[in-house]
Amino acid sequence: MRAYTLEDIVQPYQHYPKIIQHAILRAHTHPTFLVLTKSMRKVLCALLTRTSQKNGLQPIKARTDRVAEEADVSEKTVQRAVATFRQLGWLRPLDSKRSEYGLFTTRQYAFTEELCSLVELPHEGSISETNCTQGTEMSTGAIYVDLSYKKDLRKISLKNRESNPITLPQALRDIVGMGVKETGVCKLRGLAHQAGYRLEDIFKIAQTRLKAIGATGHRVYRYLLSMIEKRSDYAERAAQLDRQGEQTQLHQSCKTDADAYRGRRFMKAGKRVDVFADGDGAIAVLADGSFVTLAKSDMPRLYAEIKAGKWVEQTR
Structure with missing residues (x-):
């Protein structure tokens, strides 16, 4: 025994x-x-x-x-x-x-x-x-x-909070905006750290769902706590969301530029570029008269050069 x-x-x-x-x-x-x-x-x-x-x-x-x-x-x-x-x-x-x-x-x-x-x-x-x-x-x-x-501890806690206020990263301020107290966010952050996670990653994943169901206050707290208690690779999932966001932002930017430059002509050092009417491509006429067709994947670089002033618009 x-x-x-x-x-x-x-x-x-x-x-x-x-x-x-x-x-x-x-x-x-x-x-x-x-x-x-x-x-x-x-x-x-x-x-x-x-x-x-x-x-x-x-x-x-x-x-x-x-x-x-x-x-x-x-x-x-x-x-x-x-x-x-x-x-x-x-x-x-x-x-x-x-x-x-x-x-x-x-x-x-x-x-x-x-x-x-x-x-x-x-x-x-x-x-x-x-x-x-x-x-x-x-x-x-x-x-x-x-x-x-407990009353003594509360007095000490309130006094310390006045001289040393809670400062949360901007990524976590939105949790406070959803009705969770700052002390509650700090507690969730500590529990996430103990479990090997970052609360910023967990909230990034849960934020869309929380807004969709209209969760506030204690419901938000319990939802995030339940995610902390589960096993998952939140860091990789958050990084994937970041990559998807970057791709979406790039796609939206390209779409906006295509709408702005479609059907227009630009000149630079004897070269000419005619953007297609749909904005998804262009024909680049070189100085020697030869031409190159630009694909959709080449357009973000062209749009960036136009914005930088390297190309001058020509009226037809």
Whole structure:
């Protein structure tokens, strides 16, 4: 059997704050916790996921059946584990709250300073239980979110954005014009980079389709995200679109020149060129009287020389 690594221990708790992950790691590695059975350690980790990352002494709410489900043990095991934690001086029960019908809806506990020190959870002994307002995971299973921490990060982010505004390449500004926030474009750009793509290439491919279906805002974001999650050679496809665009532009330019110069005569150093009535070819009469028929493929070069003033128009 393969031995567990530290990564295996922390892996199920990746979505929790780093402080909580560290506390769970300590619960698996500190010698003091060797007195616990494997099932009891699971119960302890389930309780640790409910604690505050700022003050480990703050009350936590835990329903026996919910803890048993999360720890993958029986409710009897949870009860025995809680009793053991109390005997060891790691946990103390608080008054359980009742519903409007007088029934107990959840149990409340608080870790002691001793346990907080063992798992290295920040704690302040001076904070009373009545003044605790820190949100934790509810007995109904809501995920713990440290709102004060998020508010601080938001303030820092807004302040940094004022002094260092987001600058996007011109090729990506059109995504913002379609209703996606600049921060959303930056996130898509980072995800594309992680997948080995350039968001500019992906958007170039998707732009025509997005405009055709009239997508805006979140729909544009989800469409581009779905393309990032697929495997494709977006760089080559974007380069192919560029080549097609160049050919289309050249064809359109030639068509415009053909309309402008059809049926006209030009002279240069004794040479004469008569453009056909359809503009797709011409007859070039040389100085010695001989002539050469110019094909359609030769016309872009002739039109460029006419525009450059190397040929002078003659009236017939």
